[in-house]
Amino acid sequence: EAQVTQNPRYLITVTGKKLTVTCSQNMNHEYMSWYRQDPGLGLRQIYYSMNVEVTDKGDVPEGYKVSRKEKRNFPLILESPSPNQTSLYFCASSVDRNILSYEQYFGPGTRLTVT
Amino acid sequence: DQQVKQNSPSLSVQEGRISILNCDYTNSMFDYFLWYKKYPAEGPTFLISISSIKDKNEDGRFTVFLNKSAKHLSLHIVPSQPGDSAVYFCAATTTGGGNKLTFGTGTQLKVEL
Numbered sequence: 001e002a003q004v005t006q007n008p009r010y011l012i013t014v015t016g017k018k019l020t021v022t023c024s025q026n027m028n029h030e031y032m033s034w035y036r037q038d039p040g041l042g043l044r045q046i047y048y049s050m051n052v053e054v055t056d057k058g059d060v061p062e063g064y065k066v067s068r069k070e071k072r073n074f075p076l077i078l079e080s081p082s083p084n085q086t087s088l089y090f091c092a093s094s095v096d097r098n099i100l101s102y103e104q105y106f107g108p109g110t111r112l113t114v115t
Numbered sequence: 116d117q118q119v120k121q122n123s124p125s126l127s128v129q130e131g132r133i134s135i136l137n138c139d140y141t142n143s144m145f146d147y148f149l150w151y152k153k154y155p156a157e158g159p160t161f162l163i164s165i166s167s168i169k170d171k172n173e174d175g176r177f178t179v180f181l182n183k184s185a186k187h188l189s190l191h192i193v194p195s196q197p198g199d200s201a202v203y204f205c206a207a208t209t210t211g212g213g214n215k216l217t218f219g220t221g222t223q224l225k226v227e228l
Contacts, residue, residue: 031214042220106158
């Protein structure tokens with residue numbers, strides 16, 4: 001089954017304790033992205049990757065890191081989480097833009113609470 | 116600066132009637148638009164899209180209309196069903212600008228029996 005998986009689905013942590021949210025897709029997609037969803041703000045892009053070893057900042061990258069060492073994986077790293085990073089996080093993937101497909105496939109989400 | 120706006124946070128419609136969800140954008144470079152549907156505890160799923168070369172695209176009960184001069188698009192669901200109750204996000208992109216999608220804030224649709 002074609003899918004995007006994220007782990008963990010729920011996470012409660014404390015300020016300053018480093019954490020990683022994993023994302024994996026099995027569709028051989030070049031493009032991957034991380035979003036956060038907050039009430040009244042919709043989905044905002046954190047980081048994206050056009051292909052392996054190619055990453056770039058989205059609209060709200062502060063406090064986050066990413067890496068793309070393999071095509072299928074795109075982990076989101078919070079080196080020192082703060083309460084304002086409490087949010088619902090989504091990973092998404094899509095084929096390369098040159099194929100003229102702009103549909104993105106989303107993972108099920110990770111609800112993060114930082115106390 | 117919110118480039119894609121959904122001014123109605125919620126909408127309630129009776130089963131069988133038409134649901135109309137609206138979306139406005141400010142960036143004139145956007146030329147491709149998508150609607151996503153999101154159920155609780157799930158990720159958004161693609162619903163329907165439209166290119167700026169068209170003014171209408173239809174897929175079953177779902178139709179998207181684009182008014183480029185007004186920078187406005189709308190999603191019509193006819194007839195509405197209880198299973199359509201979800202949050203609907205409008206998204207926009209520029210076809211020459213990579214895969215980046217800019218999302219609206221979402222509209223919670225409730226279809227009542």
